[in-house]
Amino acid sequence: MNTLRDRLSALAAFLALLAGISYAAAQSGNVGPNVGNQAQYGAPFTTQGSHWISGGGAPPAINAGCGTGGTILGTDAAFTVTTGTGTSPGTACVVTFAVAYNQRPTCNGMAEVNAASFAITPTTVTILSVVDGQRYHVQCVGRAGG
Numbered sequence: 001m002n003t004l005r006d007r008l009s010a011l012a013a014f015l016a017l018l019a020g021i022s023y024a025a026a027q028s029g030n031v032g033p034n035v036g037n038q039a040q041y042g043a044p045f046t047t048q049g050s051h052w053i054s055g056g057g058a059p060p061a062i063n064a065g066c067g068t069g070g071t072i073l074g075t076d077a078a079f080t081v082t083t084g085t086g087t088s089p090g091t092a093c094v095v096t097f098a099v100a101y102n103q104r105p106t107c108n109g110m111a112e113v114n115a116a117s118f119a120i121t122p123t124t125v126t127i128l129s130v131v132d133g134q135r136y137h138v139q140c141v142g143r144a145g146g
Contacts, residue, residue: 065093067087
């Protein structure tokens with residue numbers, strides 16, 4: 001059974017990997033996955049110290065399944081959804097990317113408290129069976145637009 005500690009450990013390992021990639025890219029003068037052709041990717045990435053940071057861009061949108069007062073903060077590359085009230089068991093919260101990906105992106109997601117499942121398409125991330133007041137963190141990498 002996946003415990004919160006296991007999920008946080010996996011997320012920490014993923015973020016450490018990204019930091020290593022960022023450091024190597026910064027040392028070589030290549031910053032982020034969009035070097036050479038920024039138009040082919042979503043929000044540009046930059047480095048700040050040893051951190052890989054997603055740039056600006058329009059935020060993704062959420063649907064009514066995210067509950068009354070549900071919010072989203074971030075970009076297509078990394079966002080946090082906080083569900084509102086009025087969600088019911090089995091309700092799905094759909095996040096629509098501001099800029100669709102060419103193919104299904106690779107996404108990593110986790111809920112802060114309860115287990116969560118996600119369905120990914122080139123245009124959406126669906127958080128399955130949301131819970132009122134829960135925060136869900138998602139990071140996606142892939143080719144955008146086009």
